[in-house]
Amino acid sequence: MSQAAGSAASPPGGLEIHVGRFQGPLDLLLHLVRSQDMDILDIPIVEIARQYNAYLERMRELDLEIASEYLLMAATLAHIKSRMLLPPDPEAEGVEEDPRAELSRQLLAYEAFKKAAEELAALESARDLVFTRPVPPPREFAGEVTVRAGLTDLVRAFERILARLEAQESTVVVHREDVRLPDMMQRLLDRLEQRRRFSFREMLEECRTRLERIVLFLALLELIRNGVARARQAHWREDILVEAETGGTT
Amino acid sequence: MTSTVPPPMRPEPDLPAVIEAMLFASASEPVLMEEIRAGLPECEAEQIEAGIEELERRLDRRGSGLRLERVAGGFRLVTRPEHAERLRSLFRFRNRKRLTPAALEVLAIVAYAQPITAPEIQEIRGTDPAYALRVLLDRRLIRIVGRRRVVGRPILYGTTREFLMHFGLDSLADLPPVEAFGTKVMPSQRRLFPASASDAGEEAVPAEPPAVPATPGPTGRAAPPPA
Numbered sequence: 001m002s003q004a005a006g007s008a009a010s011p012p013g014g015l016e017i018h019v020g021r022f023q024g025p026l027d028l029l030l031h032l033v034r035s036q037d038m039d040i041l042d043i044p045i046v047e048i049a050r051q052y053n054a055y056l057e058r059m060r061e062l063d064l065e066i067a068s069e070y071l072l073m074a075a076t077l078a079h080i081k082s083r084m085l086l087p088p089d090p091e092a093e094g095v096e097e098d099p100r101a102e103l104s105r106q107l108l109a110y111e112a113f114k115k116a117a118e119e120l121a122a123l124e125s126a127r128d129l130v131f132t133r134p135v136p137p138p139r140e141f142a143g144e145v146t147v148r149a150g151l152t153d154l155v156r157a158f159e160r161i162l163a164r165l166e167a168q169e170s171t172v173v174v175h176r177e178d179v180r181l182p183d184m185m186q187r188l189l190d191r192l193e194q195r196r197r198f199s200f201r202e203m204l205e206e207c208r209t210r211l212e213r214i215v216l217f218l219a220l221l222e223l224i225r226n227g228v229a230r231a232r233q234a235h236w237r238e239d240i241l242v243e244a245e246t247g248g249t250t
Numbered sequence: 251m252t253s254t255v256p257p258p259m260r261p262e263p264d265l266p267a268v269i270e271a272m273l274f275a276s277a278s279e280p281v282l283m284e285e286i287r288a289g290l291p292e293c294e295a296e297q298i299e300a301g302i303e304e305l306e307r308r309l310d311r312r313g314s315g316l317r318l319e320r321v322a323g324g325f326r327l328v329t330r331p332e333h334a335e336r337l338r339s340l341f342r343f344r345n346r347k348r349l350t351p352a353a354l355e356v357l358a359i360v361a362y363a364q365p366i367t368a369p370e371i372q373e374i375r376g377t378d379p380a381y382a383l384r385v386l387l388d389r390r391l392i393r394i395v396g397r398r399r400v401v402g403r404p405i406l407y408g409t410t411r412e413f414l415m416h417f418g419l420d421s422l423a424d425l426p427p428v429e430a431f432g433t434k435v436m437p438s439q440r441r442l443f444p445a446s447a448s449d450a451g452e453e454a455v456p457a458e459p460p461a462v463p464a465t466p467g468p469t470g471r472a473a474p475p476p477a
Contacts, residue, residue, distance in 0.1 A: 023351055023352055023355060023375070023377065024375055024376040024377035025376045025377070026375060026376035027376075067377070069376055069377050069378070073376065106373075106374075106376075109374055110374055110375065110376070112428050113355060113358050113359050113362065113363075113374060113375070113428075114355060114358075115428045116358035116359075116361070116362050116425075116426075116428045117351070117354040117355040117357070117358035119358075119425075119426040119428065120354055120357060120358050120361070120417060121349075121351075121354055123417040123418060123419070123426075124348065124349065124354075124416070124417060126331070126418065127416065127417065127418050128334070129331035129334035130319075130328045130329060130330075130331055130334070130418065131328065131329040131334070131337050132326060132327075132328050132329075133327075150390075150393050150394075150410075151394065152387050152388075152390070152393065152394070153390070156388070
């Protein structure tokens, strides 16, 4: 694969590279090895290090910021090169591993996953041709449908609600209040006693401080963990509905 | 609208038709085998499986614009790819967000080598995956499945049901095999790096929350069996 339009001067070696198209140092290295039909298990390390450094040099010329991982790889290549120059240690037992072996392994593994990513991209493109019905359930049942939501969704929803409430906050709390987790759990349990299902957002709005809201959220997680309550949410941007866990203890 | 008395349930329902109705009502959420069974308590599993296959055949035979898809361990109706071009005009503002190459690479590593930590992903790709992981978490394609019992207890990532649906896979076993080291890397082959595969234990977190609704809706979702 020779690249590419837009490259001005070629680095030594006549290799043209389109700057910025690589996913990282391994991607660049893999490109160098593959594009020149080098043996990945017998990498000409001097040559590859030269080309790699020429590429970095070129990035510098173009005033591109070079991520530290590229520099780390340059150092690794230099290290391998120096080890190749040393005579094998006569004291060492058995056969010393080729200093390039680890790099070969890394490149092969990376190449495998790169191919896997291409497979996924192909599957994704195939999905563009297929439509499902992105419709919500009939309105009269809208509140009854359980949506799968994991911890990430709950935390994100909470972050959102906090941000919204903080935007509204106008009063300044001067005194420090002691907010305890058991109290908040009790507050949630009391609410559950009164109503089979309630809006978590409403409860958050009753809270006066950020601390109270955080502890309230922790209390909710605690009740869920203990199998007392269940939280549901139609979408991560929306309110969290809390209800008693019917299967478990009440 | 006239209110009609629903017809009594026939002793022998037209299984493919019933299943088709269930898949239609369930919108884009795949219907699980257990859910179909819950709606057809009088039928054996093999009968239902046969009914599903018959529905597949009927859809093909009658030249339906829909086909039955097996995805994420469930079933749903989707449009046939050949109609895609014409359908797009209905969805002018639809914008399916493609994943970036970087996100796809990280996702591929998580999918094929799960459960896996961020440092292990970094070792494979040579770059920090933090941003890609955040994007993938937000898009619900991956999730936290536990922590590795090593120093720092790094978070372990795995793929989600959403991941299977996004790529149209029935299960992880349907991931395409990939050639590496001249041998095939199968999804089940968890580690390419025995060195980094510290066989340290993993702390699991609960599986994805199951879709257990409080009330059976028209989606064909079954209520949990009474304990």
